Amino acid sequence: MPPKGGKRKSNVATPVQAVSPQPPSLVESLSYAHYPRPFKNPNYTKNANRRAKSAKQVIGAEREREKLGREKLKAQGMDVDWTEDPEATSFTSIEAPPSVLPQKRYCDITGLEAPYTDPASGLRYHDKNIYELIKSLNPASMQAYRSVRNPHSVVK
Incomplete structure (x- = not known):
């Protein structure tokens, strides 16, 4: 193994030799990307004012x-x-x-069905492991999770 900090190689002093073009790789030779596309109109101009x-x-x-x-x-x-x-x-x-069925509730952390709601933070959770995670969150993180579900939710 050569020692660190040794002589640096520079390509400035080495003369550039004429390099012959390399043959195309197998992927390039099998690609259809360079063939003309007959289904595209070459005279087509997109209308910028058109709206969906x-x-x-x-x-x-x-x-x-x-x-x-x-x-x-x-x-x-x-x-x-x-x-x-x-x-x-x-x-x-x-x-x-509107539907007569009740709205489904999903866990704010995992996205799974959430049968439980934390009364302190208002976050919905799936099981006790997620509840432990919710208890360790700071208020800013709790607000961020609530805002994903409802952007106007503010808990005081």
Whole structure:
């Protein structure tokens, strides 16, 4: 083993020799990355002003399109006997009523189901091992765990 702090090698004094290009590796030779992609339009320019629509906007537009189609059929004299119930809840309805089932409670530390709540800190925990960990936390950490679940929770 050479001694530490010995002579440093420098590549400044060594002349640079002409290096022949190395053949491509197996991975590079089997890669399709350099082939042209026929499914991409080379003249495509992305519109920077375009924004994504929310699900509510998309569903509303679909409803309007269906309504216009029905009105067009009625104008042509076709028999359209379908009426839309605006209060009906369907798989496309975002305004569904809240669930009647109780909200599930999860451990603030592990994410497992939490049947217990610490009365002092308000943190939910899964078992006694997690409770021991909660007792050793400082108030700032407890507040951080509570804020993950509910950002407006402040315990005095």
